[in-house]
Amino acid sequence: MNSQAPRRTAGAFQGYYRRDVPPEDTRLTHVGPNTPMGELMRRYWQPVCLSSELRDLPLALRILGEDLVAFRDGQNRIGLMHRHCAHRGASLEFGRIADQGIRCCYHGWHFDIDGTLLSCPGEPPASEATLKRNVAQGAYPAREANGLVFAYMGPPEDVPEFPVYDSFGLPGVDLVPYSIHHDCNWLQVHENLMDPLHAVFLHSRMGEVQLTAAWGEMPVTEWSEHNDRMYYVTTRRLGDKVWVRFNEVAVPNFGQVAGFWEEGREETWFQRVGATRWTVPIDDTHCWIFGLRHFSDELEKQGIGNKALVGRNSLDIYGQTGERPYEEMQRNTGDWEAEVSQRPIAIHGAENRGSTDRGVIQLRRSLLRALDEAPSPTPAVDGVVPTWTSNTVMTIPERAGEDDRDMLGRIGRAVVDAVIAADGFAPTDRAARIAAALKEIPARIG
Numbered sequence: 168m169n170s171q172a173p174r175r176t177a178g179a180f181q182g183y184y185r186r187d188v189p190p191e192d193t194r195l196t197h198v199g200p201n202t203p204m205g206e207l208m209r210r211y212w213q214p215v216c217l218s219s220e221l222r223d224l225p226l227a228l229r230i231l232g233e234d235l236v237a238f239r240d241g242q243n244r245i246g247l248m249h250r251h252c253a254h255r256g257a258s259l260e261f262g263r264i265a266d267q268g269i270r271c272c273y274h275g276w277h278f279d280i281d282g283t284l285l286s287c288p289g290e291p292p293a294s295e296a297t298l299k300r301n302v303a304q305g306a307y308p309a310r311e312a313n314g315l316v317f318a319y320m321g322p323p324e325d326v327p328e329f330p331v332y333d334s335f336g337l338p339g340v341d342l343v344p345y346s347i348h349h350d351c352n353w354l355q356v357h358e359n360l361m362d363p364l365h366a367v368f369l370h371s372r373m374g375e376v377q378l379t380a381a382w383g384e385m386p387v388t389e390w391s392e393h394n395d396r397m398y399y400v401t402t403r404r405l406g407d408k409v410w411v412r413f414n415e416v417a418v419p420n421f422g423q424v425a426g427f428w429e430e431g432r433e434e435t436w437f438q439r440v441g442a443t444r445w446t447v448p449i450d451d452t453h454c455w456i457f458g459l460r461h462f463s464d465e466l467e468k469q470g471i472g473n474k475a476l477v478g479r480n481s482l483d484i485y486g487q488t489g490e491r492p493y494e495e496m497q498r499n500t501g502d503w504e505a506e507v508s509q510r511p512i513a514i515h516g517a518e519n520r521g522s523t524d525r526g527v528i529q530l531r532r533s534l535l536r537a538l539d540e541a542p543s544p545t546p547a548v549d550g551v552v553p554t555w556t557s558n559t560v561m562t563i564p565e566r567a568g569e570d571d572r573d574m575l576g577r578i579g580r581a582v583v584d585a586v587i588a589a590d591g592f593a594p595t596d597r598a599a600r601i602a603a604a605l606k607e608i609p610a611r612i613g
């Protein structure tokens with residue numbers, strides 16, 4: 168029997184010929200030990216839980232296909248270890264947190280946070296001495312920042328700098344940590360960040376308006392890359408105002424999105440980040456988003472955001488978690504179900520991509536390149552890594568006789584140039600210098 172698809176493509180009930188699902192793109196999607204993407208991810212500090220989840224009992228975790236346990240010992244140090252005890256495998260989630268490290272529940276073996284075997288109390292001294300020389304519990308370095316616990320799961324001789332981004336510690340901005348569990352592969356969640364078209368449809372036109380009406384305007388979009396970053400710039404016309412939104416991702420799984428509630432009514436210059444996030448694989452078919460929601464009077468002047476809704480499996484933005492009624496998911500679909508429903512691992516070989524998928528394609532290519540050679544990280548200035556994510560709204564009316572889409576494209580590019588040119592400026596005055604450069608654009612373009 169020949170079940171090959173015939174050449175024709177339009178209609179004609181082709182289900183029979185289009186049933187086969189090709190295998191997933193394993194290089195990009197598989198993340199366990201010794202996989203190419205898993206090894207790349209292990210070269211970066213990754214969030215693994217919220218600080219608030221480390222209380223008086225150990226926390227069982229699964230990250231990058233490894234079963235782990237996390238805890239905060241009596242000296243306020245974070246331990247992150249392989250879950251199964253090096254003695255005979257009992258789970259350390261049932262262990263006793265000690266002043267120094269943790270003790271296994273089963274035979275009392277005592278490990279320091281770096282995995283050193285401190286004692287095995289049931290053993291005679293000579294046997295204990297031999298065991299202490301030869302046994303270590305697998306452990307990873309961990310640290311806290313902004314209410315998230317980060318771990319480095321790569322080779323201990325190559326621990327990278329812990330990146331401090333310029334969007335942390337801005338005056339008047341509160342960072343609220345959150346996490347969201349997804350029942351699917353990490354990449355389809357992460358690549359949503361380079362797919363601005365979905366905001367027009369999923370968030371604005373296919374159901375209720377989930378953010379603001381301005382998102383429903385069709386933007387002119389550009390994607391590009393610089394160092395370890397990829398970004399998109401969307402430029403929308405809203406009456407005599409032009410809204411330029413600049414979002415970025417960094418290899419392999421970092422991303423930032425600009426403030427969420429822009430209405431495009433008032434001039435705004437380099438308004439910063441609405442959320443910083445890392446899409447962290449649990450295993451090949453589950454992941455967490457760990458994030459920081461940014462709140463400030465300026466970002467929240469519309470009064471829509473709500474800090475009280477930000478936390479574990481909870482965010483103050485519609486459609487981000489899997490904990491809504493199924494009927495609501497069907498009637499007013501959000502990011503969570505759109506992404507998770509792309510299959511447990513989205514099948515790239517079954518996609519029929521269009522020109523608006525350019526960002527997703529480019530993101531995958533940049534990750535494939537990084538598997539061969541990781542890109543240089545964006546250099547820090549005075550210990551702070553510059554980022555670009557921002558909203559800018561300027562007054563530039565439409566001009567008779569000029570193609571407006573063409574003008575919007577030029578405005579977007581001018582914003583990119585002004586923002587990226589400031590990468591080397593001191594963090595103390597960079598934002599002011601960018602805002603000043605942006606304010607020159609209307610006279611130049613208009």
Ligand code: FES
Nearest residue numbers: 252254255271274
């Ligand atoms: S299994 Fe952990 S001490 Fe024996």
Ligand SMILES: [Fe+2]
Nearest residue numbers: 365366370502
């Ligand atoms: Fe979205």
